[in-house]
Amino acid sequence: MLEVKNLDVAYGRIQVIWNLSLNIGNNEVVGVFGPNGAGKSTLINAIVGVVKAKSGEITFDGVPIHNQETHTIARGGIVVVPQNRELFPAMTVKENLRLGAAYIPHARAKMDETIEYVYSLFPILKEREKQLAGTMSGGQQRMLVIGRALMSRPKMLILDEPSLGLQPSLVTEMFQILNRIKQDDMVILLAEQNVRQGLKVIDRGYVMENGRIAMEGSIEELSEDEHIRRAYLGV
Amino acid sequence: MLAAASKKQYLFIALLVIAAIVIGFWEPHALIYGIQRGSLYAVIALPLALILGILGVLNLAHGEFLTVGMYATFVLFSRFGVDPMLSTVPVTLLLAVVGVAVYLLTIKHVLKAGHLSQLLITFGISLVISELIKSIYTTQPRGVFTTYSYSSTTLAGIRFGTYEFLYLLIAVAVLVGLQLFLKKTRLGQATFAVGQNPRGASIVGINVSFVYLFVFGLSIAIVGLASVFMVPRVSIFPGAGTPYTMKSFALTAMAGLGNLNGILLAGIALGIFEAVVNAIPGGSGWSDVVFFGVLILVIMTRAIREGRR
Ligand SMILES: Nc1ncnc2c1ncn2[C@@H]1O[C@H](COP(=O)(O)OP(=O)(O)O)[C@@H](O)[C@H]1O
Numbered sequence: 001m002l003e004v005k006n007l008d009v010a011y012g013r014i015q016v017i018w019n020l021s022l023n024i025g026n027n028e029v030v031g032v033f034g035p036n037g038a039g040k041s042t043l044i045n046a047i048v049g050v051v052k053a054k055s056g057e058i059t060f061d062g063v064p065i066h067n068q069e070t071h072t073i074a075r076g077g078i079v080v081v082p083q084n085r086e087l088f089p090a091m092t093v094k095e096n097l098r099l100g101a102a103y104i105p106h107a108r109a110k111m112d113e114t115i116e117y118v119y120s121l122f123p124i125l126k127e128r129e130k131q132l133a134g135t136m137s138g139g140q141q142r143m144l145v146i147g148r149a150l151m152s153r154p155k156m157l158i159l160d161e162p163s164l165g166l167q168p169s170l171v172t173e174m175f176q177i178l179n180r181i182k183q184d185d186m187v188i189l190l191a192e193q194n195v196r197q198g199l200k201v202i203d204r205g206y207v208m209e210n211g212r213i214a215m216e217g218s219i220e221e222l223s224e225d226e227h228i229r230r231a232y233l234g235v
Numbered sequence: 236m237l238a239a240a241s242k243k244q245y246l247f248i249a250l251l252v253i254a255a256i257v258i259g260f261w262e263p264h265a266l267i268y269g270i271q272r273g274s275l276y277a278v279i280a281l282p283l284a285l286i287l288g289i290l291g292v293l294n295l296a297h298g299e300f301l302t303v304g305m306y307a308t309f310v311l312f313s314r315f316g317v318d319p320m321l322s323t324v325p326v327t328l329l330l331a332v333v334g335v336a337v338y339l340l341t342i343k344h345v346l347k348a349g350h351l352s353q354l355l356i357t358f359g360i361s362l363v364i365s366e367l368i369k370s371i372y373t374t375q376p377r378g379v380f381t382t383y384s385y386s387s388t389t390l391a392g393i394r395f396g397t398y399e400f401l402y403l404l405i406a407v408a409v410l411v412g413l414q415l416f417l418k419k420t421r422l423g424q425a426t427f428a429v430g431q432n433p434r435g436a437s438i439v440g441i442n443v444s445f446v447y448l449f450v451f452g453l454s455i456a457i458v459g460l461a462s463v464f465m466v467p468r469v470s471i472f473p474g475a476g477t478p479y480t481m482k483s484f485a486l487t488a489m490a491g492l493g494n495l496n497g498i499l500l501a502g503i504a505l506g507i508f509e510a511v512v513n514a515i516p517g518g519s520g521w522s523d524v525v526f527f528g529v530l531i532l533v534i535m536t537r538a539i540r541e542g543r544r
Pocket residue numbers: 011016034035036037038039040041042043
């Protein structure tokens with residue numbers, strides 16, 4: 001479904017992604033694990049057009065998207081839950097959710113239906129629907145961005161460290177909810193530092209270090225690898 | 236960002252109303268004149284606030300666009316005998332086109348370049364426009380005389396000009412129009428979203444570049460609308476619009492960024508204030524000094540208070 005080939009990304013002169021290739025098939029949930037600074041967010045921002053690739057190719061359903069603008073990519077079915085949320089703080093929870101669908105033609109018609117689905121995943125959002133997004137707690141804001149992303153009825157959901165900054169009890173809940181979204185047939189690219197929890201959701205994963213793919217494998221391969229056990233799972 | 240009316244704003248309205256009543260008894264002319272002038276200030280300040288709030292650009296060429304609108308109205312009148320009131324639509328459209336062109340040629344390319352480059356480029360635009368006007372029309376003042384713009388009426392023994400009440404009408408119409416646009420239309424909601432978080436907006440599928448283009452064009456069109464109605468009452472020269480840039484910025488700063496209703500209130504407060512200062516014997520000429528002094532105080536108090544938070 002999504003194919004990244006020989007991607008290089010640089011901020012000015014400093015290159016942070018080196019000749020990176022990965023792919024995500026239909027009906028797959030794929031993880032990208034790696035420590036802080038590995039380049040996970042940069043990779044995601046390059047996929048959704050927030051930063052421009054220096055070279056390489058990104059195709060979605062066979063269509064090259066690396067020269068498209070972010071809003072076009074969003075309308076084409078890739079939606080991102082950014083690491084730093086990017087909500088509309090002066091709008092209510094419900095307005096934020098509605099904006100998730102309002103500018104995506106195929107999602108707009110199903111807005112009311114989708115909002116019920118999002119509320120079923122995150123009942124707290126229904127309780128708080130009239131509250132301003134900017135006044136909610138970090139965890140609630142995280143749920144709101146995921147809800148806003150789902151409102152666009154994406155073909156593929158990209159999550160950038162959804163568990164970041166959540167208290168431990170919420171982290172577990174968050175990954176349960178991600179599993180529910182997965183069961184509803186969503187294709188997901190999940191960037192995480194929390195490998196232990198991430199392994200419970202994904203079908204297959206990559207490990208990213210210093211802007212390169214260091215390893216790729218199934219859940220079993222990843223969880224049995226010595227380096228990963230030591231560096232990420234603490235055993 | 237565009238915020239809703241706050242408690243403080245109601246307090247301000249209450250104070251303004253009390254002041255208006257007091258002034259109304261003491262110097263009714265100052266009150267009427269102040270409301271009229273203030274409404275005009277507000278119409279001109281609203282588009283500056285919009286560009287600043289949504290694009291994050293302080294447009295130092297704001298007043299020069301006003302001058303362009305005045306000359307366009309003047310040319311339509313002197314060459315083709317078009318009454319200023321009939322110039323409303325063509326001049327507003329012309330300024331929209333000018334705004335879009337200036338945006339595409341210049342502003343668009345400095346949106347990511349930092350505030351200093353933006354200030355310099357809009358300052359450059361202001362110089363280019365005023366020099367262009369000078370070389371075409373010289374510095375000789377021009378005027379457009381219409382009889383209706385000097386009509387007046389007497390109410391309860393007070394005689395006052397009626398034409399300038401148009402300013403109040405237009406200020407309210409522009410304000411209500413903008414609020415409806417932002418709240419009720421899809422493009423308006425997109426604009427509101429972009430003003431809060433451009434990256435977030437692009438992620439939900441909003442074409443942010445188009446919103447910027449539209450907002451700039453719309454804002455300059457509003458400036459054009461204001462210029463048409465000013466023409467019958469002002470002398471037209473290359474620097475005629477220039478003082479309005481700083482006045483508009485001052486009103487935006489006083490109201491607080493994103494507070495469109497506050498701009499009308501601040502405008503009327505400024506108008507009344509100026510009229511009162513001018514009514515004091517020997518006071519004329521002092522209003523700008525006092526006004527900008529008060530403005531500095533307001534901004535400093537706000538900055539200090541926000542710094543403490
Ligand atoms: N906007 C930016 N400008 C310059 N360097 C950046 C920027 N964003 C990230 N970087 C650098 O790129 C590298 C990868 O960062 P990032 O993609 O955020 O990694 P991760 O998401 O895996 O923590 C880091 O060295 C970081 O300092």
